[in-house]
Each structure stands twice: as structure tokens, then as C-alpha cells.
Amino acid sequence: MAEVEYRCYSEPFLRQFVTDYFLALGESEEYAAINADAVISGALRWYPAQGQGLEKLFRHTRQMLEGGIVPNAPMSFVIDRPATAVLDAARGSGFVAGTRAMRKAIEKARAYGIGCVLVRRSNHYGTSGYYANMAAEAGLIGIAFTNAGPEMAPWGAKTAVLGTNPWGIAVPRRDGPPVVLDMALTMSGQGMIRWAYEEGRQVPITWALTRDGRRTTDPAELLEGATQLPIGDFKGYGLSFMTDAIAGVLSGAKFGLDAYADLKDLGVGHCLLALDIEAYMPRDEFESRLEQLIAQVKAAEPIQPGAEILLPGELELRRMEQRLREGIPVAVSTVERVRALCAEIGFECPL
Numbered sequence: 001m002a003e004v005e006y007r008c009y010s011e012p013f014l015r016q017f018v019t020d021y022f023l024a025l026g027e028s029e030e031y032a033a034i035n036a037d038a039v040i041s042g043a044l045r046w047y048p049a050q051g052q053g054l055e056k057l058f059r060h061t062r063q064m065l066e067g068g069i070v071p072n073a074p075m076s077f078v079i080d081r082p083a084t085a086v087l088d089a090a091r092g093s094g095f096v097a098g099t100r101a102m103r104k105a106i107e108k109a110r111a112y113g114i115g116c117v118l119v120r121r122s123n124h125y126g127t128s129g130y131y132a133n134m135a136a137e138a139g140l141i142g143i144a145f146t147n148a149g150p151e152m153a154p155w156g157a158k159t160a161v162l163g164t165n166p167w168g169i170a171v172p173r174r175d176g177p178p179v180v181l182d183m184a185l186t187m188s189g190q191g192m193i194r195w196a197y198e199e200g201r202q203v204p205i206t207w208a209l210t211r212d213g214r215r216t217t218d219p220a221e222l223l224e225g226a227t228q229l230p231i232g233d234f235k236g237y238g239l240s241f242m243t244d245a246i247a248g249v250l251s252g253a254k255f256g257l258d259a260y261a262d263l264k265d266l267g268v269g270h271c272l273l274a275l276d277i278e279a280y281m282p283r284d285e286f287e288s289r290l291e292q293l294i295a296q297v298k299a300a301e302p303i304q305p306g307a308e309i310l311l312p313g314e315l316e317l318r319r320m321e322q323r324l325r326e327g328i329p330v331a332v333s334t335v336e337r338v339r340a341l342c343a344e345i346g347f348e349c350p351l
């Protein structure tokens with residue numbers, strides 16, 4: 001198995017680098033800071049093979065250079081009703097669009113109990129949990145989902161129509177950081193399969209179908225024309241369809257085969273939803289009831305004696321705490337590609 005070599009950087013160092021990088025690409029201070037926060041949040045929580053963190057710079061840069069992401073795009077709320085709104089992201093940064101839409105949803109939920117903002121004409125927004133967590137950090141319940149380019153075949157088919165369409169759901173806790181579920185609706189993604197191929201690893205049989213609709217563990221057979229298998233078989237397919245029906249169809253964004261088809265206009269759509277706990281019950285009561293649920297889950301008898309039962313998001317939370325202390329690992333191959341990108345845009349690379 002090929003060993004992937006990593007280099008570690010401190011969080012403040014990487015955050016400064018990514019902020020400066022986005023400024024060099026022409027984003028304003030505000031847009032650069034939001035982009036950097038979303039990228040660093042991904043770098044703290046996920047494995048490089050999951051395509052978050054600095055991996056985000058590659059396609060984002062290509063799109064900015066070729067006009068697919070407009071720097072400082074003039075985003076506007078084209079519909080704005082008491083509890084709902086539609087944000088036209090004007091082909092700007094998906095990170096900024098998701099953040100603005102969730103901020104608006106939080107504002108509406110504080111006033112009306114619930115806020116739901118849909119986004120059209122956006123770009124890839126990174127991790128859904130980032131936006132759901134924004135609401136939970138503000139004391140509300142957050143839900144975020146997005147459509148994406150076709151990677152998943154409808155159940156029983158072998159050609160991709162739907163996206164990996166990730167969901168983030170976050171609830172605030174009295175006794176700790178929010179509980180954050182953050183997951184794609186597919187078992188894997190094309191990036192993870194490529195990574196396994198480069199590391200010389202087999203992939204689980206549940207991950208993907210070959211071009212001709214066969215299951216395999218050989219990533220080499222999945223590099224061209226493969227489709228990603230949904231979580232929970234046909235149930236995950238159903239969830240992905242419904243996600244696109246709301247984040248794509250209802251938002252006025254592109255959907256199905258058209259989403260991501262044109263690098264100059266990905267046309268992504270998102271849904272950002274916030275719920276005010278106090279609209280349903282006193283906060284104290286919710287918090288103590290949630291702690292009871294968590295205690296019951298934690299006390300479940302493990303299959304392996306002594307094994308720990310984890311909450312959704314707990315792995316990523318621990319990873320983040322460790323990386324804040326010890327640094328964020330970046331694959332050396334990624335560092336080299338980032339250096340080449342910096343040279344291309346004429347920015348002195350500190351990595």
C-alpha cells in the first residue's frame with residue numbers, strides 16, 4: 001500500500017494563508033474571511049480524502065479564473081417574506097451564499113419561530129454541517145442541505161442523475177458543543193475512490209457501481225463512468241431525489257443532470273433552515289430532555305464490550321480538538337499542488 005505523506009500546519013497559520021489566498025483571487029475582506037472560515041472548518045474536521053479543507057482551493061480557483069465563480073458577487077434576496085426567502089447568489093462563492101442564507105434563516109427564526117431560505121445560482125458550498133452548526137452555535141436548531149452534480153444513479157439504474165446531496169442537522173446542547181450530523185447521501189464520492197486508488201487500497205463493495213452497473217472493490221474499475229451507491233439503498237436514493245426537489249427544483253437553481261454541467265455556471269441550489277427552540281418549548285426543558293436522550297444513547301450496550309457509543313459528529317469534534325492542539329495534516333501532494341496554484345496566480349506561497 002502506498003503511504004501518503006502529510007505535513008502539519010497550525011490552524012492560525014493555515015487560516016491566514018487561505019484568507020490571503022482568497023484576497024489574491026480578488027475576493028473582498030468579508031468574502032475572503034467567510035471562504036477561509038468554511039475551508040478551515042472542513043480541514044479541521046475531515047480527512048483529506050473526503051475532499052474538504054485545502055482540497056477545496058483547486059476547483060474554486062479554476063472556477064474563479066474561468067468566470068464560474070464571480071468575486072464579490074452581488075447576491076440579493078429576490079423573495080423575502082416573513083419566514084422564508086430566496087437568495088440569488090449571482091454565481092458567487094457557495095460558502096458566502098450558504099453563510100448569508102443561514103444568517104437570514106436565523107434572523108427569521110428568531111422573529112417567527114422558523115426561517116427557511118433557499119439559494120439559487122450558487123456554487124459548491126463545502127460541508128452542510130458547517131451551516132447547520134452556525135444555527136446551533138446561535139442556540140437554534142439548524143438544517144442545511146444542497147444539491148450537487150450527478151454522481152448517483154436512480155435505484156436500479158446505472159447512469160448518474162442525482163448528487164451526493166449532503167445534509168447537516170445540528171442541535172445545541174446545554175452541556176457541550178452542538179451535536180452535528182453531517183453526511184452525504186452516498187456511501188462515498190469520486191474523490192474518495194480516486195484517493196483509495198492512489199493509496200493502492202480496495203474500496204468497500206457498498207461504495208459504487210461500475211459503468212456497466214456491477215459492484216466491485218477494485219477502485220481502478222471505478223475511475224471512469226462509475227456511479228456512487230446511495231446510503232440505505234433505495235431509501236438514500238429517495239432522500240437524494242427529495243433533496244434535489246427542494247434545493248434544486250423549488251429554489252429555482254439547476255437540478256438533476258443540469259447541476260454542475262457547466263463549470264462557468266454550476267447553478268447549485270441550497271436549503272438553509274433554522275428552528276427557534278423557544279417556539280416549541282422552554283429552552284431549559286428542551287435541553288434537559290435532549291441530555292436524557294444523549295444519556296440513553298451513550299448507555300446502550302455495545303456489541304464489543306467496552307467500546308464507546310458515539311454521537312453524530314463526535315468523531316469530527318475530537319479530530320478538530322486534536323488538530324487545534326497539534327496542527328492540521330495536509331498531504332504533501334496537496335501542498336505541492338497548492339504551491340503550483342499560487343505560482344499560477346502570482347501569489348507567494350508560505351506553505
Ligand SMILES: NC(=O)c1ccc[n+]([C@@H]2O[C@H](COP(=O)([O-])OP(=O)(O)OC[C@H]3O[C@@H](n4cnc5c(N)ncnc54)[C@H](O)[C@@H]3O)[C@@H](O)[C@H]2O)c1
Nearest residue numbers: 125126127128148164166181182183184310311312313314
Ligand atoms: N457540498 C457537497 O457537494 C458535498 C458532497 C458530499 C459531501 N460533502 C461533505 O463532505 C463531508 C463528509 O461527508 P461523509 O458523508 O463522507 O461523512 P462520513 O460518512 O465520514 O460521516 C457522516 C456522519 O456519520 C457520523 N459518524 C461516522 N462514524 C460514526 C460512528 N462510528 N458513530 C456515530 N456516528 C458516526 C459522522 O459524525 C457524520 O456526522 C461532510 O461535511 C459533507 O457535508 C459535501
